[in-house]
Amino acid sequence: MNAPVRMPKLIKGATGDWEVVIGMEVHAQVSSNAKLFSGASTEFGGDPNDHVSLVDAAMPGMLPVINEECVRQAIRTGLGLKAQINLRSVFDRKNYFYPDLPQGYQISQFKDPIVGEGVLTIDLENGAQVEVGIERLHLEQDAGKSLHDQHPTMSFVDLNRSGVALMEIVSRPDLRSSEEAKAYVTKLRSILRYLGTCDGDMEKGSLRADVNVSVRRPGEGLGTRCEIKNVNSIRFIGQAIEYEARRQIGILEDGGVIDQETRLFDPGKGETRSMRSKEEAHDYRYFPDPDLLPLVFPQELVDDLAAHLPELPDEKKARFINVLGLPAYDAGLLVADKDTADYFEAALNAGGGKRDAKAVANWIMGDISAYANSVSKAVSQTFITPEQVAGIVDLIGEGVISGKIAKDVLAIMVEEQGGDPRAIVEARGMKQVTDTGAIEKAVDEIIAANPDKVAQAQAKPTLAGWFVGQVMKATGGKANPQAVNELVKARLGL
């Protein structure tokens, strides 16, 4: 069998095919208690300017002191991206004016970032894998927030986010479709969540992407790119790329040229538009921040963090396939979200039990997920515990109930928002009847009551199914279908 390969995705234009080339700059908020250079809280949604120190407000004479946990989080993330960790890095000032940037510059890293080149592997729909190059990861400060809709002539500025640590993670232009770009952000978010270095909550702005898009004829050099700023959902990333690629193709096919510019995605209209005002500000006049010495740490710190890194999605998936024997598809689905993967393993190992991994996976990805979706929750957030899933799987495995009855057991649990599957089965007499005597009795009664059907079935054996159905009905669905089938055939002499 050949391994699935990455299929080129070309966009049809009026004059031929085009290839889209995408690179991403993802801003991920570092999970930490305090800000990058001050002791103010990073908590989301405080009262205006409540999580602000005089450092964050850039009061004269205030000096930044770096938060060691933010440094560790950046190193962990670098390790998770299999990247070069730079034992010496430098903070620079990126100068621009905006009301939510009180310093008049952002402390960032320009020439010497804390993390260098790495790689992230994405899984495509058809099972193919693509390695996306990571160019760098650097630490920088977030800006404050401006509200423009509170007043006719004034903007309101809240500095609570000002100074919160961000990791800017820059990819190589290795992505070739909106699907790949979405898979990249999804995978990156998954890794960050596994590492615990960013909560990945796009609704709260913890993760946002600047998307660089250009188009070219297949095989040609890179075209001029446009940068779509601050796209804050994975769906919008896809829409923005689709729109932007078509826009650029339209211009090129009409004989025009692409202006390299910064654009904004408008989710309401589903289109991108130019942010001309950003252009002249691009001269950031970076220089090393004289308030901060170079950031230097020993290799031992990196080694120590590496030794305590959790199992990441790729490794977990490989283990689920190779050790637990799950199909690649199932393993991929289960590991995408760390909580779901943990839930699966808790169900698999509950009570020290030995149960079939595929059976547990089927229940979690099937009925349990269906219920979770119906209440808009993740599997791990539902009332159903991994132990309860294990209980259902065990009851089926032991032949106590059939898969069909198990669905009824789950329905009762949902109805009552709890309950031990075994106790439910006991209390409601839902046990599968494996006692042949009882099944024989039911079979005999139905055969005796329906002599005409017996004659028909003996002429046409496929009609035996009718008897099986009647017996199942008579036993309240609790008879073992296999046993009923065999008995009916024997009694009818088929």
Next chain:
Amino acid sequence: MSVDATTVRRIAHLSRIAVSDADVPHLEDELNSILAFVEQLGQIDVSGVEPLTSAMAMTMRLRADEVTDGGYAAKVVANAPVSEDNFFLVPKVVE
């Protein structure tokens, strides 16, 4: 290294400093004389010398990840020309 009138206007704009056309020529001269003064440093041979980042042999101090500051919004906005409900108010800036 030297600057011309266009560069002077550009730097002034990037720094949000209002510079009238009348001021440009003498600012150009002043900046060029400052640059010429600094350029004397180029006479020193520093090949093989590591850049000095601190007068003392020390690396950067780090702080523990603890919330030790904030919670005084009124103090933060105390010097703002205009504020409301502890927000800073600035002339409207919209993209």
